[in-house]
Amino acid sequence: MSEKREPSEAAIWLGLADNAFTRQKTVKFGDASAVNSGRFYSILIVCGLIMLWVLSSRLGLVKEFYWPTVGGTFDRIVLLVTEGFRNVSLWEHVGISVYRVLSGVLYGAVVGIPLGFAMGLSSTARGLFDPIVEFMRPIPPLALIPLIILWFGIDETAKIFLLFLASLFIMTIAARSGVSSVRISKVHAAYSLGASKMQILRHVILPNALPEIFTGLRTAMGVCWGTVVAAELVAADKGVGSMIMIAKNFLQTDTVVIGIIIIGIIGYIIEIFMRYLERWLIPWKGKG
Amino acid sequence: MTGIAIDKVSMVFTLPGGGEVHALHDVSLDIKEGEIVSVLGPSGCGKTTLLNIIAGFLAPTSGEVRLNHHTVTGPGSERGMVFQQGALFEWLTVSQNVAFGPNMAGKPKSETKEKVDHLLQTVGLQDFGEKPVYQLSGGMQQRVALARCLANDPDVILMDEPLGALDALTREKMQGLVLKLWKETGKTIILITHSVEEALFLGEKLIVMAPRPGRIEKIYELPFADEGMTKSPRDIKAGPDFVEKREEILSMIWEMEEEIMGQVGA
Numbered sequence: 001m002s003e004k005r006e007p008s009e010a011a012i013w014l015g016l017a018d019n020a021f022t023r024q025k026t027v028k029f030g031d032a033s034a035v036n037s038g039r040f041y042s043i044l045i046v047c048g049l050i051m052l053w054v055l056s057s058r059l060g061l062v063k064e065f066y067w068p069t070v071g072g073t074f075d076r077i078v079l080l081v082t083e084g085f086r087n088v089s090l091w092e093h094v095g096i097s098v099y100r101v102l103s104g105v106l107y108g109a110v111v112g113i114p115l116g117f118a119m120g121l122s123s124t125a126r127g128l129f130d131p132i133v134e135f136m137r138p139i140p141p142l143a144l145i146p147l148i149i150l151w152f153g154i155d156e157t158a159k160i161f162l163l164f165l166a167s168l169f170i171m172t173i174a175a176r177s178g179v180s181s182v183r184i185s186k187v188h189a190a191y192s193l194g195a196s197k198m199q200i201l202r203h204v205i206l207p208n209a210l211p212e213i214f215t216g217l218r219t220a221m222g223v224c225w226g227t228v229v230a231a232e233l234v235a236a237d238k239g240v241g242s243m244i245m246i247a248k249n250f251l252q253t254d255t256v257v258i259g260i261i262i263i264g265i266i267g268y269i270i271e272i273f274m275r276y277l278e279r280w281l282i283p284w285k286g287k288g
Numbered sequence: 289m290t291g292i293a294i295d296k297v298s299m300v301f302t303l304p305g306g307g308e309v310h311a312l313h314d315v316s317l318d319i320k321e322g323e324i325v326s327v328l329g330p331s332g333c334g335k336t337t338l339l340n341i342i343a344g345f346l347a348p349t350s351g352e353v354r355l356n357h358h359t360v361t362g363p364g365s366e367r368g369m370v371f372q373q374g375a376l377f378e379w380l381t382v383s384q385n386v387a388f389g390p391n392m393a394g395k396p397k398s399e400t401k402e403k404v405d406h407l408l409q410t411v412g413l414q415d416f417g418e419k420p421v422y423q424l425s426g427g428m429q430q431r432v433a434l435a436r437c438l439a440n441d442p443d444v445i446l447m448d449e450p451l452g453a454l455d456a457l458t459r460e461k462m463q464g465l466v467l468k469l470w471k472e473t474g475k476t477i478i479l480i481t482h483s484v485e486e487a488l489f490l491g492e493k494l495i496v497m498a499p500r501p502g503r504i505e506k507i508y509e510l511p512f513a514d515e516g517m518t519k520s521p522r523d524i525k526a527g528p529d530f531v532e533k534r535e536e537i538l539s540m541i542w543e544m545e546e547e548i549m550g551q552v553g554a
Contacts, residue, residue: 185375188345193389193440194365203392207379284378287422 014040068254076254085243085255094262097232097239100156101224101270104163108220112168113213116175121205133172141166141227145234154235159228166227167220174216178209183288211285218274225267240266290356291476292319292342292444297351299337299502310501311337312348317495317504321443324470324477324513326491328484328537330544334502335480336448342478343367343446355444365389368442370433370450376421382408382432383417389440400439407435410472411465427458434469447479451486460521463489467516484537488512488530489521496537498544505540508533 007017015038017023028034056062057069064072080090118125119133141162152158182205190204232241244259278285299312311334319325327335340346342353344363353360355367369375376385383404384391390400408414411431416424421432430450437445450466451459463486470477481487487494492513498505510533512524524530 183374185371186377188343188363189369189371189375189436190388190392191345191363192343192365192367192369192442192446193392193436195388195392199392203388204377207377210379282379284420284422287420288374288378 012036014043016040065251065253068257073254073258076252077258080255080258086237086246088238093238093240093243094266097228097241098266100159100163100228100239101221103160104224104228105167105217105220107160107164108167108171108224109213109217111164112171112216113175115168116172116177117179117201117205117209119172120176120179120209121201129172133169136165136169137173141223142230145231149235159231159236162231163224163227166224170220170223171213171216174212174219175209178212178216179205181212182208208288211282214274214278214282214285218271218278221270221274222267225263225270229263291321291323292317292478293354294318294338294342295352295354297338297341297348297353299334299341299346300349312341313501313503314351315502315504316351317507319476319478319493321476322474323492324479324490325493325495326479326481326487327495327497328481328487328541329497329502329505330499330541330548332502332548333497333499333544335497337502338497339446339448339478339480342444343369365393365440366443368437368440368445370430370437370445370447372449373426373429373453376429376432376436378420378422380421381417382413382419382421382424385421385432386435386439388436393440403439404435407438410438410469411435425458426454427462430454430462431465434465438469438473438475442475444476444478447477449480449482452482459483459486464516464521466490467513470513471517484534484541485525488533488537489516489525494537496540499548505544508537 011017012019015036018034018036022028022034022036025031025034054070056067057071068076084090085093115125115129119129120126144162144165148158148162152161186204186208187200190200195203228239229241232239233245236242237246240259240263244256247253247255247259294315294317297312297315298310301309301311303309315334315338327338329335337346341348342360344360344367347361360367377388380388386404386407387400390403404417405414408417411434413428413431413435416428421429424432433450447466451462454462466477466479467490469475479487479490481490488510489512491508491510494508494510495504496506496508497503512530515524
């Protein structure tokens, strides 16, 4: 019987061949862990898209009004980095958006976490706040923009208040479910070890709720990032959202595209950062 | 007398749709200080309810439990609990878990550290103090739970199927550890179990409970827990006395289960 040839390591890395363990599986369809990275095709599609862009720029296939050329985009990036956009540096546009998100999430957490704890621990608090939280939960924060403009105008307070609302209910619900998820045997064990009510709150209920609070923070960050961009589209003169909206008015398609890419990159960085923080701060997540 | 007095305890749960469940009916039992008592019975016989009443998590409908002449009205550090699993604090290390009781009581750090080190030595986890508990196997986690309970120096240790989630081999080893701790510390221990063998091996007194309403069916006085210190567990469990008792109790519980099934069928 002839020996089957082993696939090379490069082929395995590229996903053109399965690794040794998967090769021994007889059932692959339906086994999610038998699906390999398919990295070869990822590289293929990325290179293909870039080449398509280069080619269409060279041949002038797409009007610059619809999609910028490679050269034009590069020049615009240099211009944005060195001179900024409309007398405001690019970093300031990005910085103000990030600042708004962080403030909104911070205020949302500072109010929402104690609120969620109260709702999880006391019937009175639950009864008082449940109708409000359950009513506000399904409303997209963007639907509140008109009302908030009526209340606060379009200054900084308005945007941060909107983001505060966007994160408040996410944080409240996360904290409440974190409190409710504590196993009664842990609470019983702590009482039997002589802990007081305050000690139970501090040393059992709080650490037990931290993983869910952190998941809430991550969700709130994501939602607020989406909301801030949309809010800046409506009313702002600084921020990444306002940058692409103003650029649109001047038919600067290249700035619009660059802005979209920046929004994507920052959203991704926030997610990665939060995941890293979670692994560092709450290593016991999911191990209860 | 010092020890635990369970005095005519009844527990009636009212069902949401009306109707009542008599989880315990007129249960009386005296447990002497330093005794190890195992409680056995088919599901629904109220053994866990009884333990929760002794622990102070539930108040009985009538009757009372007294520990050293004081009526139990709530949980307290003189009655330690060991649960089946999942009651350790996964955000703390092994040492921090064991130190939980003394820390809550505000005991001096150095004294607590000495105690924790000694207890980890006793349960064979001296090299695992700094590990997070979730990295330990099920058997090791139960060792931590035992050490955490002992760190508070309770008068009574209540165990709710502490070895129920372990594999058979680990379980036998842990039975040996429970016996050893009982001998060394002289604590009063009440142990709930599903395993007839475990109840026979660990109980100086074995309480067999019956369901509907939950009550004490029979009480055995057994020599095996004492022998466990000198003879090997396998020899004890293979001995004719042990086997005879085991079969007798098994068939008793078997009949109770049959009766329940019959009622369900009818």
